[in-house]
Amino acid sequence: MRVISSSSIVQAESMLEANNLSVIRSGKIVLEDVNFQIKEGEFVGIVGPNGGGKSTLLLTILGILSPAKGDVKVFGHNPQFVNFNGKVGWVSQDAASIPTKMRMTVRELISLGTISSKNLFSFRRGKESSAVEDAIKLVGLEDLAEADIGRLSGGQRQRAVIGRALASNAELLIFDEPLVNVDRSARNGILKLLDDLCHNENKTLLMVSHDLTAIRQSAHRIVYLDGQVQFDGQPSDIPNLSGLAGLIGLEHVHSHAHKEED
Numbered sequence: 001m002r003v004i005s006s007s008s009i010v011q012a013e014s015m016l017e018a019n020n021l022s023v024i025r026s027g028k029i030v031l032e033d034v035n036f037q038i039k040e041g042e043f044v045g046i047v048g049p050n051g052g053g054k055s056t057l058l059l060t061i062l063g064i065l066s067p068a069k070g071d072v073k074v075f076g077h078n079p080q081f082v083n084f085n086g087k088v089g090w091v092s093q094d095a096a097s098i099p100t101k102m103r104m105t106v107r108e109l110i111s112l113g114t115i116s117s118k119n120l121f122s123f124r125r126g127k128e129s130s131a132v133e134d135a136i137k138l139v140g141l142e143d144l145a146e147a148d149i150g151r152l153s154g155g156q157r158q159r160a161v162i163g164r165a166l167a168s169n170a171e172l173l174i175f176d177e178p179l180v181n182v183d184r185s186a187r188n189g190i191l192k193l194l195d196d197l198c199h200n201e202n203k204t205l206l207m208v209s210h211d212l213t214a215i216r217q218s219a220h221r222i223v224y225l226d227g228q229v230q231f232d233g234q235p236s237d238i239p240n241l242s243g244l245a246g247l248i249g250l251e252h253v254h255s256h257a258h259k260e261e262d
């Protein structure tokens with residue numbers, strides 16, 4: 001497997017693209033003819049009903065699932081055949097639900113993020129530990145660095161798992177539902193953190209969320225995915241919920257988003 005270099009990242013026209021992408025799972029077409037691009041420094045939100053293929057798309061972007069047709073390119077490369085050397089950070093659905101029995105400090109958890117970028121053949125310990133310290137600062141957990149993760153609130157745990165993704169110096173950050181199990185005030189803090197990562201740290205963000213209000217507030221672009229891309233545009237241009245429901249059956253998203261806000 002080829003390890004990509006920084007120069008091949010810079011040369012890529014888009015950070016991420018899906019071209020005529022179709023994915024089949026257990027004989028069922030889950031994604032069909034999906035096309036979209038993400039440029040460096042963009043913050044793109046993906047919404048859609050349960051089962052609409054959002055997680056499937058992310059798994060394909062990460063090179064875990066194979067396209068049945070078309071392709072996905074990350075930094076201009078096929079993710080199935082390239083080791084991104086930590087340049088892609090992934091925060092999975094429910095990543096913050098770490099078993100509280102697991103005894104680990106925030107710093108230790110965030111350090112786990114350096115594994116993917118560790119190079120056995122070069123002595124980079126100093127570099128790795130400064131990446132960990134930088135990640136702790138970026139997610140605002142300096143005061144809790146030595147705290148046991150079992151003691152953290154949902155929002156703080158979510159910051160810690162985002163820190164783990166940042167510790168590998170990831171340039172493209174992919175989030176699957178980062179706001180679930182995070183209360184309303186902490187949610188705004190997480191959104192502010194994502195916004196800062198995009199605007200101050202020049203990270204490229206792709207976030208799946210059922211929380212349309214949150215996505216509208218923070219993302220530069222919204223993609224509505226229901227097997228196919230039903231909408232791709234500015235948050236201000238997304239049809240209102242009743243319009244969308246009439247168009248493509250948004251019931252699930254609406255009720256789910258509502259539930260999370262309760």
Ligand SMILES: Nc1ncnc2c1ncn2[C@@H]1O[C@H](COP(=O)(O)OP(=O)(O)OP(=O)(O)O)[C@@H](O)[C@H]1O
Pocket residue numbers: 025026030048049050051052053054055056057
């Ligand atoms: N491991 C699997 N094997 C077969 N089919 C699967 C598998 N995982 C998901 N699917 C199917 O693929 C479709 C898309 O699922 P996916 O998890 O991508 O949707 P999603 O948009 O992420 O949904 P949610 O909003 O509930 O997270 C669903 O019909 C689901 O049943």
Ligand SMILES: [Mg+2]
Pocket residue numbers: 054055056093176
């Ligand atoms: Mg999902």
